[in-house]
Amino acid sequence: MGPLTGLKVLDLTGMVSGPVAAMMLADQGAEVIKVEPLTGELVRHMAAPHNGVNPVFFSCNRGKKSIALDLKTEEGKKILLRLASEADVFMQNFRPGAIDRMGFGEEVIRKLNPKIIYVSISGFGNRGPYANSRVYDPVIQALSGATDIQADRDTGRPKMFRIIIADKVTALTAAQAVAAALYAREKHGTAQHIELSMLDCMISFFWPEGMAGIVFAENEIDVRKLQGSQDLIYKAKDKYITAGAVSDAEWQGMCKALNREDLVDDERFASPAGRVANAQIRKEITGEEIAKWNSSEILERLQAEGVPSAPLLDRMELLDNEQILANESIQRINIDGFGEVRQARPAARFSKTPTKLSRPAPKLGEHTHEVLSDIGINETERKNLLDKKIIVSS
Numbered sequence: 001m002g003p004l005t006g007l008k009v010l011d012l013t014g015m016v017s018g019p020v021a022a023m024m025l026a027d028q029g030a031e032v033i034k035v036e037p038l039t040g041e042l043v044r045h046m047a048a049p050h051n052g053v054n055p056v057f058f059s060c061n062r063g064k065k066s067i068a069l070d071l072k073t074e075e076g077k078k079i080l081l082r083l084a085s086e087a088d089v090f091m092q093n094f095r096p097g098a099i100d101r102m103g104f105g106e107e108v109i110r111k112l113n114p115k116i117i118y119v120s121i122s123g124f125g126n127r128g129p130y131a132n133s134r135v136y137d138p139v140i141q142a143l144s145g146a147t148d149i150q151a152d153r154d155t156g157r158p159k160m161f162r163i164i165i166a167d168k169v170t171a172l173t174a175a176q177a178v179a180a181a182l183y184a185r186e187k188h189g190t191a192q193h194i195e196l197s198m199l200d201c202m203i204s205f206f207w208p209e210g211m212a213g214i215v216f217a218e219n220e221i222d223v224r225k226l227q228g229s230q231d232l233i234y235k236a237k238d239k240y241i242t243a244g245a246v247s248d249a250e251w252q253g254m255c256k257a258l259n260r261e262d263l264v265d266d267e268r269f270a271s272p273a274g275r276v277a278n279a280q281i282r283k284e285i286t287g288e289e290i291a292k293w294n295s296s297e298i299l300e301r302l303q304a305e306g307v308p309s310a311p312l313l314d315r316m317e318l319l320d321n322e323q324i325l326a327n328e329s330i331q332r333i334n335i336d337g338f339g340e341v342r343q344a345r346p347a348a349r350f351s352k353t354p355t356k357l358s359r360p361a362p363k364l365g366e367h368t369h370e371v372l373s374d375i376g377i378n379e380t381e382r383k384n385l386l387d388k389k390i391i392v393s394s
Contacts, residue, residue, distance in 0.1 A: 002029020026063030253305030
């Protein structure tokens with residue numbers, strides 16, 4: 001019994017931001033009904049499938065039920081409205097205005113179900129020059145400063161994160177917002193509309209240190225000059241490692257581990273502020289010293305001195321890393337038709353209401369009959385809907 005057991009979520013979202021948010025709710029026990037077009041949402045078709053489901057779709061939609069509906073038909077619209085009338089949460093990430101044109105805007109849904117939490121995720125929000133533009137993760141990275149943060153320090157050439165970071169930051173924000181809205185409803189009887197844009201989520205995510213230089217208008221600093229201290233990658237004789245010293249004790253430990261205790265009294269590095277101001281030369285010296293050691297030797301010395309440090313793992317090494325194994329960070333589950341499936345364990349551990357992967361990601365329309373039966377549509381009616389191609393069922 002997860003913490004959200006008993007909650008019903010109607011998920012009309014596609015791609016990654018909305019589906020991952022809804023997947024997190026499913027991990028926590030919610031019944032999530034994914035509503036898709038008859039051809040399935042786009043991510044279903046973006047990679048080669050295994051047992052009818054590709055790995056990206058699986059990881060964005062595990063734990064859900066799938067129903068495929070033609071929402072352009074009156075019969076399809078009526079089914080969706082019946083589902084919405086019984087849901088706790090309604091999630092959509094169409095471009096602004098699209099859901100209203102479809103006939104499922106907040107006003108319509110709330111009239112049917114006054115207690116519903118209505119969630120709208122967009123790329124840019126409802127106003128401004130980009131509001132109605134199509135959006136994918138790289139566009140948000142471009143507008144949010146992500147490419148500046150990632151820029152090559154030597155050439156200045158902007159770079160992007162090689163993951164769909166904007167989508168996933170938005171998903172995390174959306175899932176937290178849904179939980180907060182559900183608490184407000186429970187505590188105060190207030191049901192509301194949550195609006196999130198990917199752009200706002202990313203700017204908020206980057207702000208604490210990524211935008212530190214522009215926090216105080218009267219003391220503005222070019223933020224691009226503050227972005228060097230996190231590039232803490234060093235090449236030992238055999239492998240790459242990371243090591244960093246923020247506190248005085250950590251810096252002293254690093255100097256001892258490197259056999260460079262003369263640097264402890266170097267006035268350039270004698271304080272945290274000094275080590276930040278002189279980050280470039282500090283990293284050059286550190287790199288020269290680390291290069292003299294094998295990675296296992298220097299990491300052992302750094303750990304012994306209390307210096308935050310670790311090897312740089314490639315993604316294949318994650319499966320056998322001792323710390324990741326100890327954390328049980330990667331779940332290995334045998335599922336009929338899929339064999340062993342590996343998924344990241346939900347990061348939050350609940351002591352009394354544990355999360356779990358309740359079911360694999362659904363095939364298109366896999367639960368159509370089950371979902372329709374639950375709202376009182378009998379077998380004859382369902383067959384008629386299938387014949388008329390208003391629903392599909394796998």
